[in-house]
Amino acid sequence: MKFPIPVIALSILAVVLAGCAGGGATGKLQFYANGEDFVRQGFVSKDGWSISFDHVYITLSDIAAYQTEPPYDTSSGTGIDAKTEVALDGVYTIDLAEGGEDAPPIMVAEVSDASVGHYNAISWEISPASSGPAAGHSLVMTGTAEKDGQSIDFTINIDEECEYLCGEYVGDVRKGILKEGDTAELEMTFHFDHIFGDGELPQDDELNLAAVGFQPFADGADAAGVINMADMHLVHVGEGHCHCACE
Amino acid sequence: MHKENNYIVFIIKLKWQSVIAAIAITMAFLFMPMEVHAHGVNINYTSNVEVEIIATYDSGTPMAGAQVAVYAPDDPTTPWLTGICDGEGRFSFTPDTARPGIWDVQVRLAGHGGMIHIPVGGDTTTADGQGGFSHLQIGIMSACVIWGSIGTALYFSKRRKT
Numbered sequence: 001m002k003f004p005i006p007v008i009a010l011s012i013l014a015v016v017l018a019g020c021a022g023g024g025a026t027g028k029l030q031f032y033a034n035g036e037d038f039v040r041q042g043f044v045s046k047d048g049w050s051i052s053f054d055h056v057y058i059t060l061s062d063i064a065a066y067q068t069e070p071p072y073d074t075s076s077g078t079g080i081d082a083k084t085e086v087a088l089d090g091v092y093t094i095d096l097a098e099g100g101e102d103a104p105p106i107m108v109a110e111v112s113d114a115s116v117g118h119y120n121a122i123s124w125e126i127s128p129a130s131s132g133p134a135a136g137h138s139l140v141m142t143g144t145a146e147k148d149g150q151s152i153d154f155t156i157n158i159d160e161e162c163e164y165l166c167g168e169y170v171g172d173v174r175k176g177i178l179k180e181g182d183t184a185e186l187e188m189t190f191h192f193d194h195i196f197g198d199g200e201l202p203q204d205d206e207l208n209l210a211a212v213g214f215q216p217f218a219d220g221a222d223a224a225g226v227i228n229m230a231d232m233h234l235v236h237v238g239e240g241h242c243h244c245a246c247e
Numbered sequence: 248m249h250k251e252n253n254y255i256v257f258i259i260k261l262k263w264q265s266v267i268a269a270i271a272i273t274m275a276f277l278f279m280p281m282e283v284h285a286h287g288v289n290i291n292y293t294s295n296v297e298v299e300i301i302a303t304y305d306s307g308t309p310m311a312g313a314q315v316a317v318y319a320p321d322d323p324t325t326p327w328l329t330g331i332c333d334g335e336g337r338f339s340f341t342p343d344t345a346r347p348g349i350w351d352v353q354v355r356l357a358g359h360g361g362m363i364h365i366p367v368g369g370d371t372t373t374a375d376g377q378g379g380f381s382h383l384q385i386g387i388m389s390a391c392v393i394w395g396s397i398g399t400a401l402y403f404s405k406r407r408k409t
Binding site: 070071118167168170171173174177191193206238239240241 | 308349355358359361364
């Protein structure tokens with residue numbers, strides 16, 4: 001049985017084209033949002049208000065993960081220079097208080113054919129939702145605050161648009177390391193103790209000195225007059241800080 | 248010009264078994280580990296380069312008692328070493344210079360943390376980096392070269408017949 005040269009040549013070409021089109025090894029990259037136990041279980045603010053949340057709606061957009069070399073330095077104040085980027089289309093309004101006290105972080109979306117490698121940077125924006133329960137606001141917090149027998153049902157709306165540029169996730173485990181055929185996670189973490197403070201920490205702790213507490217809201221203050229998102233350090237990647245720019 | 252024509256004709260006259268054999272040989276050469284033998288000299292060295300980190304908050308306050316995890320370049324998921332910063336936020340370790348590349352050091356305390364990336368040795372590419380060519384890429388490139396040769400041969404073969 002003889003194979004003519006053209007057949008062999010075309011076979012080789014098909015292999016080459018298939019290889020070029022394949023784009024290399026891939027895996028699944030999942031994006032999570034995490035309000036941590038502060039949101040799921042409630043906590044005591046720096047000024048003694050016991051806060052529990054019914055809903056914490058945050059609207060995320062322009063979410064992208066990056067492989068950077070050298071690793072992105074959030075203190076540089078520059079953009080992320082990536083060799084590989086995986087972006088999510090769409091806008092996602094997430095309720096960070098969804099689920100019970102022990103609920104896991106909420107998956108925002110996933111990309112099933114992400115190139116393998118170490119995704120050591122992530123960026124996203126928060127912006128006012130165009131529809132749904134958080135329409136018109138980028139962040140909506142509803143719940144109850146109690147102190148000294150007083151109970152207040154609150155709704156706090158944030159309308160600012162902010163861009164966050166973050167480096168690698170910092171936590172108990174390293175995240176974002178994607179191997180062929182495997183699944184890796186990235187997390188957008190929100191620390192609400194940076195807004196309300198933490199009653200378990202000393203009053204002169206740096207976190208409490210920067211936080212506004214809950215008392216201004218109990219006194220009827222508008223969030224726009226109290227909270228400057230660029231100064232709140234609300235957004236993290238695990239325990240790692242992010243660069244923030246707000247409008 | 249005469250030599251060039253001979254070369255082309257040689258390729259055209261290959262039977263399919265020979266083409267397959269040529270591809271196999273080419274691939275074998277590409278994946279074969281190369282070893283160069285000369286006069287036998289083994290030079291080994293050890294290097295004890297201590298790395299000291301100092302971790303502080305933005306305010307300059309030392310991260311006293313912070314948890315430290317050190318990751319070697321070839322295993323970015325399992326800590327190579329763990330420890331605790333001293334009262335001044337200092338932590339020292341001596342990386343294994345036989346594992347060159349970027350060593351990652353993670354420092355965490357009370358919900359705040361960060362990472363620093365320290366190059367060790369001559370090769371500072373990360374373990375999971377995609378530098379260089381993979382076997383698949385090399386295979387594709389070699390197939391491209393073979394296809395180019397055969398295509399050229401077919402082109403001139405057709406011209407000769409017409």
